[in-house]
């Protein structure tokens with residue numbers, strides 16, 4: 001499974017990129033607003049940090065303007081992926097951009113039928129939002145399961161990019177279900193390495209090693 005980080009914070013992206021475990025980055029207008037930085041500048045900086053796919057979202061809601069914005073964003077770097085909302089205009093833009101060879105990420109997916117439409121529109125990625133469904137007492141992981149079955153039934157190549165991930169358990173369940181990618185906030189991504197028994201075990205090994213009085217180097 002690929003790991004994307006869901007942030008526009010370039011310091012966090014640099015730190016995670018250095019681990020060698022990062023496959024890409026997703027941003028959205030809220031994350032850009034939180035960064036307080038110029039959108040195009042921050043996308044260019046992220047694309048210089050990672051060679052992986054970097055999702056940049058259009059701000060328009062009509063087809064013509066979405067296409068114009070997509071051309072501007074696509075020109076920033078080769079690894080820009082155009083993020084489009086799950087509306088008929090967004091799907092129409094997705095179809096055209098995909099036919100032109102532009103990578104796309106259809107976002108704000110909350111139902112299996114929406115994911116089916118995105119696949120038919122040739123989306124590179126579909127972003128089902130797990131946490132926001134859980135927030136309204138629906139089952140976000142069930143949506144990932146449904147999409148996996150539907151895409152496998154028909155051999156759709158659209159990758160399931162599990163989004164709105166809030167917990168390490170979301171990541172684990174997505175991996176079990178077979179999501180292709182998980183986009184994870186930096187803190188949750190860093191949390192995946194943590195286990196109290198790892199810390200306890202390492203402390204014990206280090207303390208016993210010190211007793212041997214030996215060195216390896």
Ligand code: E4P
Pocket residue numbers: 006026027028107127129131132163164165183
């Ligand atoms: C995905 O691309 C979105 O940017 C993101 O995962 C949304 O997460 P949130 O629901 O925590 O805002």
